Amino acid sequence: EVQLVESGGGLVQPGGSLRLSCAASGFTFTNYNMTWVRQAPGKGLEWVSYSSGRSSTIYYADSVKGRFTVSRDNAKNSLYLQMNSLRAEDTAVYYCARGSLFFDYWGQGTLVTVSS
Amino acid sequence: QSVLTQPPSVSAAPGQKVTISCSGSSSNIGNNSVSWYQQLPGTAPKLLIYDSNKRPSGIPDRFSGSKSGTSATLGITGLQTGDEADYYCGTWDTSLSTVLFGGGTKLTVL
Numbered sequence: 001e002v003q004l005v006e007s008g009g010g011l012v013q014p015g016g017s018l019r020l021s022c023a024a025s026g027f028t029f030t031n032y033n034m035t036w037v038r039q040a041p042g043k044g045l046e047w048v049s050y051s052s053g054r055s056s057t058i059y060y061a062d063s064v065k066g067r068f069t070v071s072r073d074n075a076k077n078s079l080y081l082q083m084n085s086l087r088a089e090d091t092a093v094y095y096c097a098r099g100s101l102f103f104d105y106w107g108q109g110t111l112v113t114v115s116s
Numbered sequence: 117q118s119v120l121t122q123p124p125s126v127s128a129a130p131g132q133k134v135t136i137s138c139s140g141s142s143s144n145i146g147n148n149s150v151s152w153y154q155q156l157p158g159t160a161p162k163l164l165i166y167d168s169n170k171r172p173s174g175i176p177d178r179f180s181g182s183k184s185g186t187s188a189t190l191g192i193t194g195l196q197t198g199d200e201a202d203y204y205c206g207t208w209d210t211s212l213s214t215v216l217f218g219g220g221t222k223l224t225v226l
Binding site for chain 2: 035037044045046047050059061062095097100101102103104105106107108109
């Protein structure tokens with residue numbers, strides 16, 4: 001059974017940093033591109049970042065470019081999102097999802113709240 | 117304001133059919149496949165349609181997808197109260213090099 005489990009969310013002050021993790025199981029992690037998608041409270045879905053299976057191709061949304069860094073450790077079946085210089089508008093539930101152009105499995109999400 | 121335009125809400129009676137539209141441009145829907153997601157309250161999104169008209173295993177054939185030009189449509193027949201959810205379209209934008217999602221459509225089954 002495919003499972004994606006996010007962790008690392010929490011309350012952080014503006015300008016602070018947070019590192020999200022996504023633990024994958026039930027499939028050959030290296031063979032799949034992975035994506036971070038976020039959803040602000042009461043709002044729609046926003047694509048954040050994408051990493052190809054071997055991290056050779058990485059994309060970011062303009063809204064996070066230069067502040068967020070996606071990485072993965074295929075030996076640990078894990079995807080990460082390092083978030084720096086956080087802003088109030090980064091407050092959202094962050095989901096990791098399997099895929100690049102469409103997303104067939106999603107984690108349950110982890111809430112990031114940026115507030116003083 | 118999303119680049120992909122969906123109606124904010126649609127409604128229909130149980131057993132009826134509803135369609136949800138997703139309008140884009142040549143840089144996104146016009147030249148790329150579309151996916152559709154269902155998000156029940158308090159849960160993660162779930163893939164309903166990929167490659168514009170394909171259903172993943174386990175998705176009933178009450179759900180269908182189509183694409184024409186720069187627009188896509190999700191159809192749901194035999195509506196059930198359990199279909200009440202937010203529905204999102206998604207596609208790649210070649211000019212922006214990003215995945216785009218529509219603003220979402222709230223389906224109410226009256």
